Amino acid sequence: MDNKKTGFHISSGRLIDPLSRRDEIGDLYVAGGKIVDPTDFPADFQWLRIDAQGLIIAPGLIDMHVHLREPGETRKETIRTGTLAAAAGGITTVVAMPNTIPPTDNPDTITWIRKKAEKEAVVKVYPTGCITEGRRGEKLSPFQSLVQAGAIALSDDGNCVQNSRMMYLAMEFASILNVPILDHCEDTALSNGGVMNEGYWSTLLGLPGWPSVAEEIMVSRDILLCEKTQARIHLQHLTTEGSVRLLREAKKRGIPISAEVCPHHIALTESALRDYDTRFKMNPPLRGQKDREALIEAIVDGTIEVIASDHAPHTVFEKEVEFEKAPFGVVGLETLLAVCLKELYFSKKMSLLDLFSRLTLGPSRVLGLPQPSLDYGSSADLILLDLGAEWTVEASQFLSKGRNTPFEGLSLKGKVVLTMVEGQIVWKMEGKDLVVK
Amino acid sequence: MQKLKLDEIKRKWKRKDLISLEQLDRSEIETILLIAKDFKKKLKQNEPIPSLMGHTAVALMVEPSTRTRVSFEIAAQKLEISFLSIDYKSSSIQKGESLKDTVKNLEALGIDYLIIRHPAAGSPYFLSKLLQISVINGGDGAHEHPTQGLLDLMTVEEHFGTVSGLNILIVGDILHSRVARSTFWALSKYGAKVRFVGPKTMLPVYFRDFGAEISYDLDQSLPDADCIVLLRIQHERQKTELFPSLNEYIASYGLTKQRLAKCKKDVLIMHPGPVERGVEIESELADSEKSAILRQVENGLAVRMAVYYLLSRNKAT
Ligand SMILES: [Zn+2]
Numbered sequence: 001m002d003n004k005k006t007g008f009h010i011s012s013g014r015l016i017d018p019l020s021r022r023d024e025i026g027d028l029y030v031a032g033g034k035i036v037d038p039t040d041f042p043a044d045f046q047w048l049r050i051d052a053q054g055l056i057i058a059p060g061l062i063d064m065h066v067h068l069r070e071p072g073e074t075r076k077e078t079i080r081t082g083t084l085a086a087a088a089g090g091i092t093t094v095v096a097m098p099n100t101i102p103p104t105d106n107p108d109t110i111t112w113i114r115k116k117a118e119k120e121a122v123v124k125v126y127p128t129g130c131i132t133e134g135r136r137g138e139k140l141s142p143f144q145s146l147v148q149a150g151a152i153a154l155s156d157d158g159n160c161v162q163n164s165r166m167m168y169l170a171m172e173f174a175s176i177l178n179v180p181i182l183d184h185c186e187d188t189a190l191s192n193g194g195v196m197n198e199g200y201w202s203t204l205l206g207l208p209g210w211p212s213v214a215e216e217i218m219v220s221r222d223i224l225l226c227e228k229t230q231a232r233i234h235l236q237h238l239t240t241e242g243s244v245r246l247l248r249e250a251k252k253r254g255i256p257i258s259a260e261v262c263p264h265h266i267a268l269t270e271s272a273l274r275d276y277d278t279r280f281k282m283n284p285p286l287r288g289q290k291d292r293e294a295l296i297e298a299i300v301d302g303t304i305e306v307i308a309s310d311h312a313p314h315t316v317f318e319k320e321v322e323f324e325k326a327p328f329g330v331v332g333l334e335t336l337l338a339v340c341l342k343e344l345y346f347s348k349k350m351s352l353l354d355l356f357s358r359l360t361l362g363p364s365r366v367l368g369l370p371q372p373s374l375d376y377g378s379s380a381d382l383i384l385l386d387l388g389a390e391w392t393v394e395a396s397q398f399l400s401k402g403r404n405t406p407f408e409g410l411s412l413k414g415k416v417v418l419t420m421v422e423g424q425i426v427w428k429m430e431g432k433d434l435v436v437k
Numbered sequence: 438m439q440k441l442k443l444d445e446i447k448r449k450w451k452r453k454d455l456i457s458l459e460q461l462d463r464s465e466i467e468t469i470l471l472i473a474k475d476f477k478k479k480l481k482q483n484e485p486i487p488s489l490m491g492h493t494a495v496a497l498m499v500e501p502s503t504r505t506r507v508s509f510e511i512a513a514q515k516l517e518i519s520f521l522s523i524d525y526k527s528s529s530i531q532k533g534e535s536l537k538d539t540v541k542n543l544e545a546l547g548i549d550y551l552i553i554r555h556p557a558a559g560s561p562y563f564l565s566k567l568l569q570i571s572v573i574n575g576g577d578g579a580h581e582h583p584t585q586g587l588l589d590l591m592t593v594e595e596h597f598g599t600v601s602g603l604n605i606l607i608v609g610d611i612l613h614s615r616v617a618r619s620t621f622w623a624l625s626k627y628g629a630k631v632r633f634v635g636p637k638t639m640l641p642v643y644f645r646d647f648g649a650e651i652s653y654d655l656d657q658s659l660p661d662a663d664c665i666v667l668l669r670i671q672h673e674r675q676k677t678e679l680f681p682s683l684n685e686y687i688a689s690y691g692l693t694k695q696r697l698a699k700c701k702k703d704v705l706i707m708h709p710g711p712v713e714r715g716v717e718i719e720s721e722l723a724d725s726e727k728s729a730i731l732r733q734v735e736n737g738l739a740v741r742m743a744v745y746y747l748l749s750r751n752k753a754t
Binding site for chain 2 (some may be wrong): 198199200202203204205206207211275276317320321322323325353
């Protein structure tokens with residue numbers, strides 16, 4: 001297709017644009033990779049019409065917490081399969097976490113990921129660099145080289161820098177470069193090998209507990225350090241009522257801190273572990289009902305401005321082991337949107353505009369990326385969503401290599417039928433021909 | 438006593454596995470105990486015991502335990518079940534084979550029961566879903582040790598005639614004890630009032646949500662106790678920082694003669710063994726007539742026979 005002479009005319013969809021707060025039926029024109037004003041184009045310009053009647057047109061999601069596993073663990077996922085799964089889930093930008101093999105503690109690995117993504121990714125991929133060498137928490141990584149090579153943020157995700165002085169220094173350096181630090185908040189002396197939330201269920205099941213306070217103590221530390229350094233700190237995958245309270249207070253005092261929550265933490269609680277099913281084993285772990293409610297409240301009122309999947313694929317054989325031996329993590333790219341719709345929109349807690357804001361605007365602001373929008377001039381990263389489509393989660397159908405979903409068998413409503421990145425269709429639902437001939 | 442129709446009872450039994458007492462209802466526990474008591478009587482009186490000849494049991498001991506293995510082994514012998522045990526040290530798990538592959542191989546060899554002792558809580562659940570054969574939990578991490586709970590229940594019931602309304606203390610490192618959990622469920626499902634006693638670091642408040650009382654003070658708890666279950670201090674499992682020193686532990690939670698003087702005259706002392714004399718209990722007390730320790734062992738044999746019997750599917754012999 002010759003991009004210069006043709007574009008897409010997406011007609012009669014429900015436009016959901018969180019940036020302009022637009023929620024209305026309308027048409028959208030895409031040409032040259034951007035959303036455009038059709039009156040700027042000559043009369044003989046070829047518009048391929050996509051019929052979006054009954055569908056939602058929204059900016060593509062930005063998932064700022066994804067483990068693509070490449071380099072090093074291609075049996076779990078590759079940049080190719082991970083980004084295909086993202087596209088199928090309506091995600092047009094992913095931020096890749098640093099715990100690859102080798103870890104992204106050097107510019108070469110960052111460059112390698114970017115080159116590989118240029119060739120094989122179907123959505124935008126931004127790598128993060130490690131905060132410390134080898135994610136060991138002992139010596140800072142070369143921040144400047146990492147950022148120059150293309151790291152969009154710094155994180156030791158999977159690990160948390162335990163030494164507070166190290167974290168303090170990291171924040172000081174990151175603030176010079178104006179990149180955010182994404183922190184996995186876990187005091188490992190307190191979590192102490194825990195494999196699930198510490199509470200009634202861990203006590204009943206006899207599994208080592210990971211107490212809420214192990215997260216909250218690091219949230220407190222990061223807030224205090226953030227206040228001191230004024231660095232951009234983003235707290236990853238928060239899970240507890242206490243963390244929410246600390247964050248809310250910090251924001252009230254104007255501290256430049258942000259946070260995210262994952263769909264599984266707002267949809268599930270620790271009681272799901274009753275049968276020791278390793279598909280529910282993640283870090284941080286599923287918490288209690290009060291925590292879940294506090295997280296939802298924080299998402300709704302904007303205290304937490306980002307929802308991210310923490311997509312963490314593992315092979316089946318790695319998860320088919322004794323609970324304590326199984327790796328932490330669940331896949332989430334392909335269920336992110338629908339689970340959020342279920343828990344937040346269909347449950348009438350949030351409007352579509354607000355929900356999409358947490359999935360698009362929130363992460364773009366934290367990361368300093370261009371704000372996703374349906375306005376003229378914006379990059380045509382967008383999705384068509386059939387809000388009424390009912391489907392059942394079947395891991396065997398995933399495009400991700402990971403099958404480790406905690407939502408297997410769940411009935412959901414809302415399915416992405418088409419995903420576009422920079423004006424190119426990168427995914428469309430099978431058997432759905434939307435282009436009007 | 439009327440002659441039990443064992444066959445009929447067995448036919449009514451629905452479960453394939455024995456994994457946790459928490460998930461059994463009281464009537465299921467009653468069934469196991471009924472058969473265990475019958476077997477105990479038959480053993481004593483040298484009456485014939487049903488034969489399960491042709492069945493094979495394998496004990497996979499991923500964590501060492503001589504006592505439990507021997508008890509399961511002798512119970513198997515009494516029922517003419519072939520018994521084989523695999524030690525952690527010689528098992529292929531040691532060579533890096535997954536637990537799943539190990540047990541799938543055992544199943545393919547045609548065994549009927551797998552007794553699993555494993556340091557990871559929940560591993561018997563995991564195996565029960567993978568296997569068609571019966572899985573018997575011989576102790577999984579800090580989760581449960583159901584045959585221990587059953588034998589404790591049997592011992593208490595035998596001694597007092599009834600369990601309902603009794604005050605039972607379970608003392609020690611409750612957090613890490615599978616015995617505590619199984620024994621708690623067994624006794625409380627029979628109407629006993631169970632109080633856990635131990636230092637706060639080994640006794641999280643969440644146990645209250647089990648429906649138990651909790652106390653950090655042994656001395657206060659002694660006077661109204663009918664039965665005291667002492668747990669072994671498991672040095673290998675227990676992180677040393679959970680109590681400042683063993684001596685301080687003994688001073689607060691060891692059962693001594695002075696402490697025994699505060700108890701009811703007919704208090705029953707139990708211990709899952711092996712007893713570390715001078716730690717959980719003063720040596721003399723372990724041998725005294727108040728101690729049911731050896732009776733527990735004896736009842737363990739009968740309970741394990743009953744479990745084999747109930748879980749056995751009919752095989753031509
Ligand atoms: Zn993490």
